[in-house]
Amino acid sequence: MDRFVNRVAAVLASVVFSASVAGAQTLTSLHVRKFELSLDQQSVSVGAPFHLILTAHVDEAIAALDNVSLPNLAGLEDLGDERRCTRAKNGTDCVETLTLDATAPGDRTIGPATLAAVDAQTGRPRTFESNLVTIHVTGQPKIANDTEVTSAVTDMLWAAARTAGTFVLVALALWGLLWAAFRRPHAPLPPPRAPAPEPPPPPIPDWERRLRDAVDALVREPTRANAIAVREALRAHVGAREEETFADLVARNATNGRSETLAALAAVERAAFCEDARVPEAIREALPFLTH
Amino acid sequence: MLDALSVTIVGQRATLEALLHATIAGGHVVLEGPPGLAKTLACRALAAAVGGSFKRVQFTPDLLPSDIVGTRIFDQHSGEFTTALGPIFANVLLADEINRAPAKVQSALLEGMQERQVTIGPQTFPLPDPFLVTATMNPLDSDGTYALPLAQMDRFLVKIVVGYPTAAEEHTILERFGGDVPALPADVASMDDLRRWRSEARAVFIESRLVDYIVNLVGATRAPHPYLDRGASPRATLAIAAMARARALCDGRTFVVPDDVRASAPPVLRHRLAFNYRTLTENVSAEQVVTDLIASVPVP
Numbered sequence: 001m002d003r004f005v006n007r008v009a010a011v012l013a014s015v016v017f018s019a020s021v022a023g024a025q026t027l028t029s030l031h032v033r034k035f036e037l038s039l040d041q042q043s044v045s046v047g048a049p050f051h052l053i054l055t056a057h058v059d060e061a062i063a064a065l066d067n068v069s070l071p072n073l074a075g076l077e078d079l080g081d082e083r084r085c086t087r088a089k090n091g092t093d094c095v096e097t098l099t100l101d102a103t104a105p106g107d108r109t110i111g112p113a114t115l116a117a118v119d120a121q122t123g124r125p126r127t128f129e130s131n132l133v134t135i136h137v138t139g140q141p142k143i144a145n146d147t148e149v150t151s152a153v154t155d156m157l158w159a160a161a162r163t164a165g166t167f168v169l170v171a172l173a174l175w176g177l178l179w180a181a182f183r184r185p186h187a188p189l190p191p192p193r194a195p196a197p198e199p200p201p202p203p204i205p206d207w208e209r210r211l212r213d214a215v216d217a218l219v220r221e222p223t224r225a226n227a228i229a230v231r232e233a234l235r236a237h238v239g240a241r242e243e244e245t246f247a248d249l250v251a252r253n254a255t256n257g258r259s260e261t262l263a264a265l266a267a268v269e270r271a272a273f274c275e276d277a278r279v280p281e282a283i284r285e286a287l288p289f290l291t292h
Numbered sequence: 293m294l295d296a297l298s299v300t301i302v303g304q305r306a307t308l309e310a311l312l313h314a315t316i317a318g319g320h321v322v323l324e325g326p327p328g329l330a331k332t333l334a335c336r337a338l339a340a341a342v343g344g345s346f347k348r349v350q351f352t353p354d355l356l357p358s359d360i361v362g363t364r365i366f367d368q369h370s371g372e373f374t375t376a377l378g379p380i381f382a383n384v385l386l387a388d389e390i391n392r393a394p395a396k397v398q399s400a401l402l403e404g405m406q407e408r409q410v411t412i413g414p415q416t417f418p419l420p421d422p423f424l425v426t427a428t429m430n431p432l433d434s435d436g437t438y439a440l441p442l443a444q445m446d447r448f449l450v451k452i453v454v455g456y457p458t459a460a461e462e463h464t465i466l467e468r469f470g471g472d473v474p475a476l477p478a479d480v481a482s483m484d485d486l487r488r489w490r491s492e493a494r495a496v497f498i499e500s501r502l503v504d505y506i507v508n509l510v511g512a513t514r515a516p517h518p519y520l521d522r523g524a525s526p527r528a529t530l531a532i533a534a535m536a537r538a539r540a541l542c543d544g545r546t547f548v549v550p551d552d553v554r555a556s557a558p559p560v561l562r563h564r565l566a567f568n569y570r571t572l573t574e575n576v577s578a579e580q581v582v583t584d585l586i587a588s589v590p591v592p
């Protein structure tokens with residue numbers, strides 16, 4: 001069995017190595033105009049998800065951006081990853097959005113991400129590096145998740161079981177002998193223990209609290225200022241960058257296909273920019289989407 | 293209107309939209325693109341669609357200002373001067389390959405474009421209302437051309453860059469037209485409709501934060517920039533607002549949204565910026581500079 005596993009590992013290693021060599025020989029020639037990291041929030045609490053956005057623009061028409069190495073995400077949990085390349089007027093815009101959360105408080109500097117390509121301006125291979133971003137994390141450290149604990153405990157148990165199995169058998173035998181020798185009448189059973197308290201609910205993310213507060217304020221006071229606050233909270237929720245318009249968000253499917261979020265965004269867009277006299281009507285039309 | 297124009301012009305949706313928005317915004321248009329991309333046909337189709345009079349002037353190096361605005365002719369029988377009005381007296385004037393005539397001739401258009409009137413000798417004649425100058429330029433063949441004076445470029449509301457059609461669109465062009473001359477749209481709208489659209493567009497609401505956004509966009513072109521010598525004038529600020537209003541109207545809205553402003557900025561700004569030598573030496577596209585500038589301004 002061990003020999004078989006070793007052979008499979010050797011074959012896999014050779015395949016991976018040859019693939020990486022082949023990849024190194026086929027770098028794409030690109031005019032890289034933009035390759036940068038950004039965050040949708042500058043400060044988050046432990047466990048609150050946030051978005052790390054890698055944005056690239058190249059002059060060429062490409063379907064995907066290859067040979068990108070993401071930065072080291074130590075101290076952060078990767079909750080999801082979405083890549084998208086869209087044709088722009090002068091090339092291609094590629095956006096990779098990583099949804100992360102931090103496991104411990106403090107300042108985390110992330111980056112740089114790298115892109116290996118042939119620089120079309122010089123014709124030479126080059127590693128493009130992005131900027132660094134820093135996020136401030138507040139709150140208490142997060143306990144490692146169940147998967148990590150389970151994995152570590154399983155490994156330790158298997159190792160311990162192999163080396164200490166005989167000791168366990170001997171201990172059991174000794175305990176059996178001692179129990180038989182010093183057997184005493186049964187003591188009364190202790191009262192049943194109270195059930196363990198329910199774990200606290202997960203913390204509400206900042207954007208959600210901000211959105212709830214903004215919608216509550218809009219319901220109480222249907223004004224343009226409150227509609228603008230809701231719009232900003234919704235934009236933060238979908239990870240809109242400051243230079244992105246509603247059409248950009250639609251184009252890059254920022255709502256991940258959630259039609260109700262898109263409808264809410266469209267409705268508050270109307271309420272935020274329509275004529276003064278039509279603001280109450282626009283807010284009335286928007287509220288069903290927001291409260292939903 | 294766009295559908296009617298699309299019958300004559302296959303593809304080029306962005307070009308037709310920008311042309312229509314500029315017409316409704318009441319501005320003049322420069323179309324830049326290689327030969328054979330239906331720039332001239334688009335202008336003819338627009339004039340036909342709104343039922344206006346159309347005149348075309350092929351700009352050449354030997355053209356004279358009087359060939360455009362008109363001239364005074366001495367009548368030997370009556371012993372008096374009479375005025376022969378030039379082709380500028382039309383609702384839509386197509387200045388084909390405008391950069392092939394010297395600055396003197398190009399400047400002859402200035403008064404007409406800005407003041408909507410022309411002075412010939414001692415007399416001033418009002419131009420028809422609406423009056424629209426559509427000019428075409430070929431960016432590839434620059435031998436024997438004259439750069440347009442900046443004052444005149446500034447008077448064009450937008451510069452539309454016309455690109456090549458897609459393969460599918462080119463198939464449609466072959467199937468639809470073959471060797472025939474494309475039919476022009478007719479009776480789609482009237483001059484009265486166009487005047488009404490312009491009036492409605494002027495009434496489209498722009499919220500104060502969007503006004504700030506427009507001002508910031510134009511202001512960003514005047515900040516020190518590695519590829520720019522000079523930014524856009526306040527006329528560009530007015531032009532973006534007018535184009536955004538027209539776009540909102542065409543979209544069935546009575547108010548402007550950030551997308552209207554952002555979409556209107558490139559055609560308004562691209563011909564108003566003075567790019568320096570570094571764009572040439574570093575092979576940086578002017579279009580990219582404009583795009584980056586616009587992206588650098590936060591959307592409200």
